[in-house]
Amino acid sequence: MKQLNAILEGFGSTWLLLVRALAYAPTLPRQFGRFVEQCYLIGYTTLPIVAILSFFIGSVLALQAGRSMQDFGTQQFIGSLVGLSMARELGPVMAAILLAGRVGSAIAAELASMKVYQEIDALETMNIPPARMLVLPRLAAVLVMMPVLTIIADLVGWFGGAIVAKYTKIISIEPESYFSVLRRYTHFSDVLNGLFKAELFGFVVVLLCCNIGLNTRGGPREIGASVTRAVVVSLIAILVLDYFVTQVLMAG
Amino acid sequence: MSSSCPLGSTRNPFTAVDTPAVGVSIEKLSKNFGSQQVLREVTFAVEPGEIFVLMGPSGSGKSVLLKHIVGLEQPTAGRVTVHGLDAAATATREQVRIALVFQSGALFNSLSVYDNLALYPREHQIADEAAIRDKVMHALQILSLEGTARKAPSELSGGMRKRVAIARALVMEPQLMLYDEPTSELDPVMSATISEIIATLKEEYHVTTIVVSHDRELALGIADRVGILMDGALVSLGPAAALHAPQDPRVAEFLSPKIDLQNPRFKNLEK
Numbered sequence: 001m002k003q004l005n006a007i008l009e010g011f012g013s014t015w016l017l018l019v020r021a022l023a024y025a026p027t028l029p030r031q032f033g034r035f036v037e038q039c040y041l042i043g044y045t046t047l048p049i050v051a052i053l054s055f056f057i058g059s060v061l062a063l064q065a066g067r068s069m070q071d072f073g074t075q076q077f078i079g080s081l082v083g084l085s086m087a088r089e090l091g092p093v094m095a096a097i098l099l100a101g102r103v104g105s106a107i108a109a110e111l112a113s114m115k116v117y118q119e120i121d122a123l124e125t126m127n128i129p130p131a132r133m134l135v136l137p138r139l140a141a142v143l144v145m146m147p148v149l150t151i152i153a154d155l156v157g158w159f160g161g162a163i164v165a166k167y168t169k170i171i172s173i174e175p176e177s178y179f180s181v182l183r184r185y186t187h188f189s190d191v192l193n194g195l196f197k198a199e200l201f202g203f204v205v206v207l208l209c210c211n212i213g214l215n216t217r218g219g220p221r222e223i224g225a226s227v228t229r230a231v232v233v234s235l236i237a238i239l240v241l242d243y244f245v246t247q248v249l250m251a252g
Numbered sequence: 253m254s255s256s257c258p259l260g261s262t263r264n265p266f267t268a269v270d271t272p273a274v275g276v277s278i279e280k281l282s283k284n285f286g287s288q289q290v291l292r293e294v295t296f297a298v299e300p301g302e303i304f305v306l307m308g309p310s311g312s313g314k315s316v317l318l319k320h321i322v323g324l325e326q327p328t329a330g331r332v333t334v335h336g337l338d339a340a341a342t343a344t345r346e347q348v349r350i351a352l353v354f355q356s357g358a359l360f361n362s363l364s365v366y367d368n369l370a371l372y373p374r375e376h377q378i379a380d381e382a383a384i385r386d387k388v389m390h391a392l393q394i395l396s397l398e399g400t401a402r403k404a405p406s407e408l409s410g411g412m413r414k415r416v417a418i419a420r421a422l423v424m425e426p427q428l429m430l431y432d433e434p435t436s437e438l439d440p441v442m443s444a445t446i447s448e449i450i451a452t453l454k455e456e457y458h459v460t461t462i463v464v465s466h467d468r469e470l471a472l473g474i475a476d477r478v479g480i481l482m483d484g485a486l487v488s489l490g491p492a493a494a495l496h497a498p499q500d501p502r503v504a505e506f507l508s509p510k511i512d513l514q515n516p517r518f519k520n521l522e523k
Binding site for chain 2: 133
């Protein structure tokens with residue numbers, strides 16, 4: 001019962017934070033500096049890890065699928081498998097998971113630390129709403145940066161698949177053939193589906209991490225607990241949302 | 253600094269404009285955290301332009317009471333008003349400028365000293381950047397903090413951080429200044445300096461001031477009136493001079509604790 005209360009309280013406070021932050025949306029132009037800073041933190045610092053992991057995800061996909069497809073003599077279609085998997089599913093999901101681990105944890109730690117050391121209280125006494133100054137620029141930045149990260153994840157993943165397809169003996173598909181199949185079967189709507197998912201996951205991750213950070217209570221030990229909670233809740237949210245959003249998008 | 257601020261008014265240290273001084277009224281304030289009662293029907297008023305010092309042992313509810321005045325806590329029962337307005341309402345902070353100097357300073361560690369002070373006027377778009385710069389540098393000068401503007405809060409000593417916190421509060425041009433343990437963790441010289449700063453701000457600008465402290469010297473040195481809080485209840489209220497001869501034995505023991513080297517509680521600790 002106590003845990004159910006905590007979950008419901010978490011839902012309520014997250015919605016409330018979202019409404020409060022969106023109410024300050026008109027102040028975004030004069031917070032342009034903060035927005036750019038958050039774009040840098042969310043986008044630029046996450047980019048290398050997204051690129052490295054996407055490369056190997058694309059590679060492993062090609063390797064695993066290549067072996068199985070070779071049994072049926074269908075390895076020439078490997079480009080379509082890697083292309084669709086990266087665009088519709090793995091690109092956005094991996095970008096969101098890395099965002100949760102790299103950026104979500106940092107957001108939760110920073111805001112939890114500000115809460116524990118009374119910086120949030122100081123903001124409130126100065127009549128500066130934390131939702132305006134700390135949450136809104138982050139939400140705006142993630143909306144801008146998530147599609148960029150996802151497109152890069154898709155491209156690097158496709159490229160990783162192409163390299164494995166060419167240099168793995170049992171597959172041996174030339175890049176021209178790989179990309180020709182990929183282009184034939186991966187449509188723009190598949191990429192758009194992935195971008196929509198990425199926007200949603202990124203937005204939810206940042207919102208959840210901000211809320212958990214701002215609701216930290218207690219001493220310095222709670223900062224670590226908040227970071228762990230933020231990452232775990234974000235991962236659960238990404239995977240649960242992914243299932244339902246995929247169902248909706250497939251039905252559409 | 254000018255000393256011609258009329259009685260009943262608070263002078264803005266930057267514009268020299270006088271605004272009505274604000275008072276604080278606390279009526280039967282009670283606060284519970286779960287089953288624990290932290291404040292028990294506390295009632296008192298702080299007159300406009302006075303320095304009121306609230307003393308009491310650690311854990312007696314002083315800081316919680318301060319948070320009610322600034323609207324960071326909501327009363328379980330009773331009412332707190334600032335200048336006749338409900339302190340718990342957000343609108344009150346838009347109408348009355350209330351500054352709280354936190355015990356820890358609560359400076360923004362990711363910002364320089366200058367940006368800490370400039371945050372309030374920038375966020376509220378009170379002035380252009382040149383005017384904000386003048387205001388910030390003036391506040392730093394009042395607190396003898398020239399040369400710290402570009403430093404990070406982590407590079408400062410405890411005393412300097414407290415003074416930066418006071419300077420940041422000053423930039424808000426407050427009508428009501430609240431201090432939470434302003435002299436804790438400071439050496440006697442720095443404590444005296446902070447006390448002088450608090451008294452000077454009151455003398456020069458007639459800023460209504462509430463100080464939470466368990467520093468007897470500070471209370472005797474600067475307070476117009478002193479309230480003593482014990483176990484969440486106000487047990488004593490009167491002029492600072494009354495601290496010399498307290499009537500309540502609990503207050504007397506708190507103000508002049510005796511070191512008993514024969515205290516049986518601390519004998520044979522190994523048992």
